[in-house]
Amino acid sequence: MAANNTPQTMAQKILAYHCGRDYVNTGELINASLDLVLGNDITMPLAIEEFKKIGVGRVFDDKKIAIVPDHFTPNKDIKSAQQCKFVRNFAKNQDIKNYFEIGQMGIEHALLPEKGLVLPGDLVIGADSHTCTYGALGAASTGVGSTDVAVAMATGSAWFMVPESIKFEYSGSLKPWVTGKDLILYTIGLIGVDGALYMSMEFTGTVIKNLSMDSRFTMCNMAIEAGGKFGIMEVDSKTEEFVKPRASRPFKIFRSDNGANYYKHYEIDCSKIELQVAKPHLPSNAANAKDLSNISIDQAVIGSCTNGRIEDLRIAAEIFAGRKVDNTVRAIIIPATQNIYLEALEKGYIKTFVESGCVVSTPTCGPCLGGHMGILAEGERAVSTTNRNFVGRMGHPKSEVYLSGPAVAAASAIMGRIAVPEEVL
Amino acid sequence: MIIRDKVIKYGNNVDTDVIIPARYLNTTDEAELASHCFEDLDPDFSKKLKDRKIIVAGDNFGCGSSREHAPISIKASGVKLIIAKTFARIFFRNAINIGLPVIPDAIAASNINDGDELEVDLDSGFIKNITSKKQFKINPVPEFIQGIISSGGYINYTKTKLKTNK
Ligand code: SF4
Numbered sequence: 095m096a097a098n099n100t101p102q103t104m105a106q107k108i109l110a111y112h113c114g115r116d117y118v119n120t121g122e123l124i125n126a127s128l129d130l131v132l133g134n135d136i137t138m139p140l141a142i143e144e145f146k147k148i149g150v151g152r153v154f155d156d157k158k159i160a161i162v163p164d165h166f167t168p169n170k171d172i173k174s175a176q177q178c179k180f181v182r183n184f185a186k187n188q189d190i191k192n193y194f195e196i197g198q199m200g201i202e203h204a205l206l207p208e209k210g211l212v213l214p215g216d217l218v219i220g221a222d223s224h225t226c227t228y229g230a231l232g233a234a235s236t237g238v239g240s241t242d243v244a245v246a247m248a249t250g251s252a253w254f255m256v257p258e259s260i261k262f263e264y265s266g267s268l269k270p271w272v273t274g275k276d277l278i279l280y281t282i283g284l285i286g287v288d289g290a291l292y293m294s295m296e297f298t299g300t301v302i303k304n305l306s307m308d309s310r311f312t313m314c315n316m317a318i319e320a321g322g323k324f325g326i327m328e329v330d331s332k333t334e335e336f337v338k339p340r341a342s343r344p345f346k347i348f349r350s351d352n353g354a355n356y357y358k359h360y361e362i363d364c365s366k367i368e369l370q371v372a373k374p375h376l377p378s379n380a381a382n383a384k385d386l387s388n389i390s391i392d393q394a395v396i397g398s399c400t401n402g403r404i405e406d407l408r409i410a411a412e413i414f415a416g417r418k419v420d421n422t423v424r425a426i427i428i429p430a431t432q433n434i435y436l437e438a439l440e441k442g443y444i445k446t447f448v449e450s451g452c453v454v455s456t457p458t459c460g461p462c463l464g465g466h467m468g469i470l471a472e473g474e475r476a477v478s479t480t481n482r483n484f485v486g487r488m489g490h491p492k493s494e495v496y497l498s499g500p501a502v503a504a505a506s507a508i509m510g511r512i513a514v515p516e517e518v519l
Numbered sequence: 520m521i522i523r524d525k526v527i528k529y530g531n532n533v534d535t536d537v538i539i540p541a542r543y544l545n546t547t548d549e550a551e552l553a554s555h556c557f558e559d560l561d562p563d564f565s566k567k568l569k570d571r572k573i574i575v576a577g578d579n580f581g582c583g584s585s586r587e588h589a590p591i592s593i594k595a596s597g598v599k600l601i602i603a604k605t606f607a608r609i610f611f612r613n614a615i616n617i618g619l620p621v622i623p624d625a626i627a628a629s630n631i632n633d634g635d636e637l638e639v640d641l642d643s644g645f646i647k648n649i650t651s652k653k654q655f656k657i658n659p660v661p662e663f664i665q666g667i668i669s670s671g672g673y674i675n676y677t678k679t680k681l682k683t684n685k
Pocket residue numbers: 165201202203222224398399400458459462463480481
C-alpha cells in the first residue's frame with residue numbers, strides 16, 4: 095500500500111477527498127460522494143425512469159441536481175415536448191432547485207459554471223459526455239450515462255476508477271487568432287481520439303496561465319474527444335476571479351504534487367500552432383486551416399458548449415463587422431446562454447451578426463448534434479465551432495462537418511469556403 | 520453464462536452517433552431505438568441480426584456522446600455480447616450498468632472475422648472461435664463490476680444494496 099505522503103495528481107486528490115481518504119491509487123475502484131449531478135432533456139427522461147425503479151421516492155439532495163433542457167429546446171417536435179414535460183414534472187415534484195426553463199436556460203456546460211454551480215475541487219457527474227468542461231475550474235467532472243445519474247440521484251454517489259493522468263504542458267506564444275480550440279484540436283490530432291482513453295488530461299504551462307477562462311472551458315470540453323475522463327486545470331488567480339463572485343458555498347483547491355506520477359508528459363510549443371480545422375469524420379483529423387482553402391461550405395455554425403461563449407462571439411463579431419456572409423452560405427450564431435446573449439447584445443455583436451446576414455438563435459444545442467436549427471442535407475458541408483464531426487452528426491449521413499474555432503468559422507462564412515481571418519480583413 | 524452465436528464485425532471508433540443518431544433521441548422506447556440501431560453505419564444491420572448476435576469491433580468502440588440509448592438500442596436489437604479491442608469509457612460503463620456484456624480484449628478482437636461462430640463462457644472467461652478453432656482467455660472482471668452484472672444491472676444492484684443497508 096502506498097503511504098499517505100505519496101505524491102498524487104489533482105485528479106487523485108479530488109477523488110480521494112470525496113471518498114473520505116487521503117490517498118487513492120490509480121486503477122482503484124472507489125465509491126465517491128458527489129457535489130452535483132447533471133442531466134438534460136435527452137438523458138434525463140431515461141434517468142428518471144430508472145430512478146423510479148430504485149424506489150427511494152425522493153432525490154438525495156434537491157440542491158445538488160441540475161436539470162437543463164437544452165438539446166431539443168425550444169421543443170423541436172411533439173415527442174421532444176413530451177419528454178421535456180416529463181422532465182419538468184419530475185423537477186417540480188422533486189422540488190429540484192436547479193431546473194432551468196427556457197428563458198433562463200443555456201447550454202448546460204456554459205450555464206452551470208456561469209451560475210456558480212460547479213466550483214474548484216468539486217466532483218461532478220453529468221449524463222452528458224461534455225461534463226468534463228468543468229475541469230477548467232479545477233473540478234473533477236465527467237460524463238456518464240442515465241443509469242449512473244439515476245443511482246446518483248438516489249444515493250448522492252457514483253463508482254469511479256481512479257484514472258492515470260497525462261500532463262500536457264503548453265509553452266511559447268500564440269499566433270494571431272489562435273484560441274483554446276486550436277490548441278485542443280492540435281492536441282487531439284497529436285494523440286488521437288483514444289489517446290487519453292480512461293485518463294485525466296491535465297493541461298498546464300505558461301500558455302494555459304495566460305489563456306482566458308472561455309478558452310480554458312473550450313479545451314477541457316474536448317478532453318472526451320481524446321477519450322479522456324477528465325480535462326483538468328489548476329486553479330489560479332483567473333479561476334478565482336471567475337468563481338468568487340458566483341460561488342454561494344465554500345470550495346477547496348487541489349494541486350498536483352511535485353513528483354506525482356504521469357502516464358505520459360507532452361511538451362507542446364504553441365508558437366508553431368496555426369489555426370486548426372478537424373476534417374470529417376473524426377475530431378483528430380487536424381489540419382491547418384490555411385491548407386484547406388479549396389473546401390467550399392454551405393453552412394457555418396458558431397455556438398455550442400465548446401465555442402458559444404462571449405470570447406467566441408467577440409472574435410466572430412470582429413471578423414463579420416462591415417462584411418457580408420457569402421450568398422452560398424447559411425451562417426448560424428448561437429450564444430450559449432441567456433447572459434452571453436445579453437452581453438453580446440449590449441456590446442453590439444448581435445447587430446453586427448444580423449447586418450452581416452447571419453441568423454442568431456436562442457441558446458440551444460440545436461445543430462451541434464443534428465437536432466434542429468440548421469440540419470444539413472445530403473452532400474452539404476459545414477464549418478462549425480462544435481466538438482464532433484462524426485458521420486451524420488449535423489444531419490444527413492452523407493453531410494460533412496469541419497470543426498474549427500470562431501475565427502475560421504466566421505472567415506469561412508464570408509468567403510464561402512474554409513478561410514483564415516487574414517483573407518477577409 | 521455461455522453465449523454461442525455468429526459475429527457481425529465493425530472497425531475502429533464506432534461512435535454513438537452512428538449507433539443511434541441524435542434525431543431518434545426524442546424517445547426512450549427500446550423497440551423504437553432498436554429499429555434505428557446502426558442505420559447510418561450499416562443499413563444491413565437488421566438483416567444480419569437474423570443469424571448473428573455478437574458484435575466484434577476495433578478500438579474505442581462507443582466513443583462520443585454519453586447517450587445510454589446507444590447500448591440500449593444494441594441490447595434491444597437482440598445483440599448478446601460485444602467484444603472490442605478497446606471501449607470508450609462512458610459506453611463501457613453504460614453497457615455494464617444496463618447489463619449488456621462487453622469484453623475488451625485486443626487479441627481476441629483481432630482474431631475474429633465477420634461471420635465467425637463463437638462460443639463465449641463469461642463465467643470461466645473463455646472465447647472459443649469455432650470457425651477458426653482458436654481459443655482466448657479473457658481478463659477477469661473486477662468483483663464490483665461482476666456484482667453489477669450478476670444483479671442484472673446497476674439499478675437492481677443499488678436496490679439490493681439500499682435494502683441491506685437499512
Ligand atoms: S452543444 Fe453539442 S456537444 Fe454541447 S451539450 Fe449540446 S449537443 Fe452536446
